[in-house]
Amino acid sequence: MPQTNDTLALLGNKGGPAIRPGSQMPVSMLLRMAGKTIVIDCGLGVTRGICDQGVALTKIDLIVITHLHSDHYLELGPLFHTAWTAGLNRTIPVIGPRGLDAYWRAFQDSMRFDIDLRIRDEGRCDFDSLAAISEIGETHDLGGITMTTMRNVHPPITDSFALRFDGPDSSVTLSGDTAYMPEMADFARGADLLVHEAMLRDGVEALCARMTNGDDRLRTHILRSHTDAEDVGRIARDAGVRQLALNHFVPDGDPDFTDRHWEAAVRKHWDGPLFLGRDGMKIGL
């Protein structure tokens, strides 16, 4: 039972950047904790997802990006641009890995014609200063909330992070994209909610068999940089979290792999509350 007003909404739950008929959207989350509105990751669909939660784009207090795979930040620029046209006129801090500032500058350049036009023709405020990008560190004081980070295991990317938010009334841990790491149990210790990425090995084989424009490197990449659903159950149990949610499903949208398969894998080790992430699902903390 939710014990606070704090919530985490899973806006997008698919692992990987491709979408197809029947699939969910890539990863983004909306954390509402201690009166703050925090967006974590900006995969495709994040802007629509925030609005569908009844939250105005102008109300975002902070954005955090876990790593620079496109399924986690492809829509960061479009989110800002859309918020700008929806009335945003103050700076939103963005915390992310090294290199994110280059994306932000290049996004502005790519939209320069439209941005300059709207400033001149519609009297819009300056756009470039709406985001204040800073590099992710070990701990961040967010004013009433402490964000702790842990470098996870997501080769070949090294700047990839798990996040933990501790507020006055609740705590949540997000695994980010990672291979199985037993240390995640310590990092998530006692959290009200652990959101962990998950993969089904048989589903990865099926997914790779269907690929028409890649080779065996995709299979190798997926298997060495993500976590079996069974191990996710193990981590939740060892961490003693109150609730567990799965996101970043690999595969996602494959009718051969249903809720039953995911649950069977996780339930080998975890018998507590379990949410299989669906786009728009809101979980009480």
Ligand SMILES: [Zn+2]
């Ligand atoms: Zn990803």
Ligand SMILES: [Zn+2]
């Ligand atoms: Zn990734």
